[in-house]
Amino acid sequence: MKEHLMRIWRFHEFGPIENLQLDEVPTPEPGADESLVELEYAALNPADKFLVNKMYPRPGKPPMAVGRDGSGRIVKPGNSGRFKEGDSVVILRSDIGVRRDGTLAEFVTVPEESLAPLPDGWSFEEGAAAPLVHLTAWRALVHQGEIHPGQTVLVTGSSGGVGTAAIQLAKAFGCRVFAMSRKEEKRKELLDLGADHALDSSDPGKMEEEAKAILGEERVHLVVENLGGPFLQTSINLSGEHGRILVIGLLAGLKSEIVLGQIIFKQTRIEGVQVGAWTAEEAQIAWAGIVEKLDASNQRPVIDQVFPFEEVQEAFTRLDEGPLGKVLVRVKD
Numbered sequence: 023m024k025e026h027l028m029r030i031w032r033f034h035e036f037g038p039i040e041n042l043q044l045d046e047v048p049t050p051e052p053g054a055d056e057s058l059v060e061l062e063y064a065a066l067n068p069a070d071k072f073l074v075n076k077m078y079p080r081p082g083k084p085p086m087a088v089g090r091d092g093s094g095r096i097v098k099p100g101n102s103g104r105f106k107e108g109d110s111v112v113i114l115r116s117d118i119g120v121r122r123d124g125t126l127a128e129f130v131t132v133p134e135e136s137l138a139p140l141p142d143g144w145s146f147e148e149g150a151a152a153p154l155v156h157l158t159a160w161r162a163l164v165h166q167g168e169i170h171p172g173q174t175v176l177v178t179g180s181s182g183g184v185g186t187a188a189i190q191l192a193k194a195f196g197c198r199v200f201a202m203s204r205k206e207e208k209r210k211e212l213l214d215l216g217a218d219h220a221l222d223s224s225d226p227g228k229m230e231e232e233a234k235a236i237l238g239e240e241r242v243h244l245v246v247e248n249l250g251g252p253f254l255q256t257s258i259n260l261s262g263e264h265g266r267i268l269v270i271g272l273l274a275g276l277k278s279e280i281v282l283g284q285i286i287f288k289q290t291r292i293e294g295v296q297v298g299a300w301t302a303e304e305a306q307i308a309w310a311g312i313v314e315k316l317d318a319s320n321q322r323p324v325i326d327q328v329f330p331f332e333e334v335q336e337a338f339t340r341l342d343e344g345p346l347g348k349v350l351v352r353v354k355d
Contacts, residue, residue, distance in 0.1 A: 027049065028046070028048075029331070030044075030087050030123065031045075031126040031127070032045050032084070032085040033084050033085065033088070035084055036074065036081075038075070039071050042088075050123070050131045054100060055101060056133050056134060057131070057132055058129055059095065059113070059129065060097045060354065061092050061127065061128060061130060062092075063352055063353060064091060064092045064150060064350065065091035065092070065183075066089070066091075066338060066348075066351065067090055067091065067154055068341065070089060071338060073119075073120065086122070087126045087127050088124045089118070089125030089351075091113060091151070092112070092113045092118075092130065093112045093113070093140060093147075093150040095111070096108060097129065102134040110149075111138065111139060112149040112150065113125065113132055113136060114138055114157065114305045115153065116136035125150075127353075128331075135306075136305070138309055141317070144322070148325070154297065155184045155186075156190075156309075156312045156316075157305060157308055157309065159184055159187035160191060160311065161295055162188065163192060163268075165308070166293055167246075168266070170195075171195055173243040173244060174197065174199075174240065174241075174243050175200070175243065175244045175245070175246065176202075176242045176245045176257065177202070177245075178249045179249045180201035180217070180220075180248075181212065182271070185246070185248055186215060186324040186346065186347050190319070191315060192246075193217075193319065193321075194321065201213075201217035201219070201221070202221040202223040202229060203221075226252050227256075230260060242265060243261075244266045245261060245266070246268055246270060248273060249272070249273050250276065251276075252278065254267070255278060255279065258284050258285065258288075258290060259284070261288060261290050264290075265290050266293070269293065269295060324348065325347050326347040326349055329351050329352065330352055331352060331355075333351075
């Protein structure tokens with residue numbers, strides 16, 4: 023019997039993202055509790071590059087494909103009884119693209135507990151773009167941040183995938199949202215996305231002054247911190263008593279210098295957010311809540327650009343440019 027081959031983007035040794043190369047390998051066989059998914063779209067995340075750079079904890083061993091988000095159709099269902107051949111699905115947070123081959127491939131095997139049906143009325147592009155960033159934002163806002171309607175939320179690093187997801191979900195919960203960007207064009211786009219205010223983040227100190235001028239005596243209840251570096255102290259300064267700062271990203275620096283007295287006086291809670299801490303069951307519950315909120319508020323994940331499968335390197339270059347929303351790869355022609 024002739025072996026069926028597929029195309030897959032793999033790195034054979036850790037290093038720069040340019041180490042990813044297009045290979046041809048046998049199509050994998052799913053285990054009993056897995057489905058074989060033929061991918062339509064994959065979405066890129068900054069952590070994909072960190073993993074290839076060996077800057078991510080406990081990565082899989084090369085050769086390996088990265089890619090944590092994807093959508094497609096079931097080719098061979100597993101034994102859970104949840105799916106059948108031809109079902110349209112999305113991939114939720116799992117070891118896919120972390121410790122085993124990811125979605126930058128024509129086919130991928132996925133534990134069925136980490137698959138969900140493509141939401142009704144959603145395109146495959148939207149299904150690939152949403153899961154990881156919205157699950158991360160949901161964990162920050164809902165699971166750890168205990169968000170409530172009427173609160174004020176600051177989203178730093180607003181234009182990235184998690185940033186746009188956090189804006190969408192915070193607005194869906196009825197919150198006032200401060201977004202930020204260094205570029206005027208992006209600030210306008212963030213306002214169009216639903217943010218109530220879009221601050222110029224070129225200078226953290228001036229941004230803080232602008233925010234305080236708008237807030238008056240009020241302060242921020244919750245911060246989704248995607249930047250770190252000097253922005254963490256700004257987030258502390260803008261937080262009110264019992265404020266929560268949920269640290270997700272480190273795009274502005276791995277180290278921050280902060281004033282401890284303010285944390286004590288304000289009783290500020292600063293926590294790290296790790297989407298990998300979800301169990302499969304918890305991720306399914308959170309995903310259902312995400313879809314319900316987005317559908318009820320007539321929102322869909324923000325997509326910046328879609329690249330053909332052969333242009334994965336160009337797609338990562340676009341990701342480095344700081345787009346508004348998600349960068350996708352069209353796997354299937």
